[in-house]
Amino acid sequence: MNLVLARIDDRLIHGQVTVGWGRQLRPDHILLASDEVAADAWQTRVYAMSVPPEMKVSVLPIEAAARALREPDGALEDQRVLLLVGAVLDMVALVELGAPIEAINLGGMHYARGKRELLPEVYVDREDVMALRALRDRGHQLLAQAVPGGRETWLEPELLAEMESQL
Amino acid sequence: MIQSLVLTHGAIGDELVKVVEMILGPVPGLTAQSNRGLSAKQLSAQVADWVAGLDESGGIVFLDDYGGSCASAAMLGGAGPDRVTLLGGVNLAMLLAFVTWREDLARDELVQRIVDKGREAVTVVGAGR
Numbered sequence: 001m002n003l004v005l006a007r008i009d010d011r012l013i014h015g016q017v018t019v020g021w022g023r024q025l026r027p028d029h030i031l032l033a034s035d036e037v038a039a040d041a042w043q044t045r046v047y048a049m050s051v052p053p054e055m056k057v058s059v060l061p062i063e064a065a066a067r068a069l070r071e072p073d074g075a076l077e078d079q080r081v082l083l084l085v086g087a088v089l090d091m092v093a094l095v096e097l098g099a100p101i102e103a104i105n106l107g108g109m110h111y112a113r114g115k116r117e118l119l120p121e122v123y124v125d126r127e128d129v130m131a132l133r134a135l136r137d138r139g140h141q142l143l144a145q146a147v148p149g150g151r152e153t154w155l156e157p158e159l160l161a162e163m164e165s166q167l
Numbered sequence: 168m169i170q171s172l173v174l175t176h177g178a179i180g181d182e183l184v185k186v187v188e189m190i191l192g193p194v195p196g197l198t199a200q201s202n203r204g205l206s207a208k209q210l211s212a213q214v215a216d217w218v219a220g221l222d223e224s225g226g227i228v229f230l231d232d233y234g235g236s237c238a239s240a241a242m243l244g245g246a247g248p249d250r251v252t253l254l255g256g257v258n259l260a261m262l263l264a265f266v267t268w269r270e271d272l273a274r275d276e277l278v279q280r281i282v283d284k285g286r287e288a289v290t291v292v293g294a295g296r
């Protein structure tokens with residue numbers, strides 16, 4: 001298995017992922033890790049319908065996704081995998097469950113009550129920033145970039161500390 | 168009366184609706200909604216609000232693509248086939264057809280007319296000199 005992108009994006013499977021990153025990275029398989037979506041057959045079906053026919057898709061709860069990433073066999077074996085989660089805390093959970101994730105891409109993290117825009121299209125609250133700092137402290141590279149070739153912002157410890165001070 | 172929601176990326180829907188109204192005058196029940204700045208849940212909630220306001224004639228959601236955040240939001244927002252038809256690939260001809268025939272045709276027939284007109288409009292107009 002080759003994990004070509006691990007992305008936090010609250011729109012989950014959509015054009016920036018399937019067309020934008022898909023064209024650049026040529027994933028064979030999109031793995032959507034979400035307890036909420038995996039527990040809802042209609043949401044699972046809707047998101048699966050958004051995947052182009054040349055890509056496979058799996059929608060798994062966080063724990064099962066971490067296991068599949070740790071021990072890729074069957075569906076994910078020999079695949080170029082694009083991993084999606086909808087929230088920072090889901091990425092933290094995957095990492096803590098041993099998923100072999102290195103760099104993390106932050107895509108669409110949209111406005112919600114209590115969140116502030118600290119980068120274009122990246123709205124966070126204190127809990128998000130704490131979780132991002134925890135990921136950075138564990139050695140994960142954090143890159144905010146919506147689409148290939150788009151503006152890149154590396155979330156270095158200094159920037160995360162500055163973000164936290166603004167919340 | 169059959170209503171429609173033009174659900175698109177960026178300002179596509181707003182601008183299409185403005186052009187339709189520039190050509191035909193004000194059109195009640197023709198609304199644009201952008202996905203700009205909204206999460207999947209927020210966009211779905213916007214669609215759900217629109218669906219809740221439909222009468223028994225139902226509605227049509229026009230999408231600029233059929234495999235992205237707008238299509239997902241439409242389906243997750245409750246735009247099911249009993250009340251709402253989802254149409255991808257919106258263009259100006261489709262919206263003009265919607266406004267022109269929505270009071271004369273049942274929703275199924277109207278949808279077919281819109282699709283036909285939309286396809287007709289995708290054409291090679293002529294080669295450059």
